[in-house]
């Protein structure tokens with residue numbers, strides 16, 4: 001029995017009729033650019049996420065880039081972000097005209113905290129990007145407080161965390177990822193928890209003016225054709241993608257539930273394996289497990305053992321961003337961000353997709369246990 005890290009086919013087959021009908025609807029209308037499907041998805045996601053404004057765009061990368069552009073950076077302005085994230089977080093900051101400043105992570109959650117942000121924070125910082133890595137939110141109360149004190153904007157990178165939530169104030173109602181910062185950036189890349197049939201993204205915003213600015217920037221800087229108030233770009237969400245995503249959105253919570261049950265089974269099966277550090281959930285957080293990421297010292301050996309058993313796994317991320325060749329000019333050195341560098345050596349993501357099922361889950365658990373000499 002092969003166990004892939006991710007299999008997208010069962011999700012499509014379960015919704016095939018509805019998705020095919022949605023695609024046909026768009027094709028029949030020949031309305032591929034903007035229009036009712038995009039507006040419908042923006043409205044439905046704004047409601048689901050609990051945000052006043054949602055703006056579709058071409059990718060999760062652009063969902064980071066467009067709001068940062070809307071801040072009109074001046075040369076030397078900085079954005080603080082973790083060195084332990086997907087490259088897009090930093091690439092978008094760079095392309096928006098900012099100098100990325102990399103900070104370390106909390107070793108338990110893999111996320112930034114006030115404590116990891118403060119040491120790198122200069123008076124040139126205009127924005128901070130907490131990345132809700134693997135599907136668990138970074139601690140937003142302390143991050144929003146820090147940014148508020150320093151007059152910086154908060155852009156939540158929610159690419160891996162759609163549907164995640166946090167009790168930001170103890171005892172208060174949970175707030176979804178993307179709803180507590182100034183902006184939220186979402187990705188509909190096929191491997192995310194809400195995946196399209198290609199690229200797509202969405203920006204959430206609290207402030208109507210900034211939301212309007214992002215909406216213009218994605219359409220060459222103007223809401224009306226041939227009237228350009230600023231220089232934007234072409235970063236629209238395709239109507240076809242929006243139509244597909246509208247079929248999938250009502251199922252997002254049930255998929256999150258299945259991911260969380262799989263995580264629970266991993267905890268049950270691997271708890272006693274002392275060599276494996278399982279992901280921990282911060283009090284008040286609702287984790288949606290885009291990835292189930294363990295830490296092991298013998299990471300590469302375990303990964304090889306799993307591959308030999310036909311089990312897929314992934315390393316997110318093998319190289320920290322402050323040590324990427326393209327950012328060498330920013331002065332990153334080995335040893336600078338020790339928790340990030342250690343995570344890069346130790347992390348391994350195991351299959352967690354909703355349709356994994358008990359038998360395949362059991363196989364992964366048994367394979368990890370046997371590697372460390374524990375019985376089935």
Ligand SMILES: *Cc1c(COP(=O)(O)O)cnc(C)c1O
Nearest residue numbers: 059060061086088089159187189
């Ligand atoms: C996927 C991802 C992005 C980029 O999204 P795309 O849609 O692939 O452009 C950004 N940040 C993080 C943390 C991601 O996982």
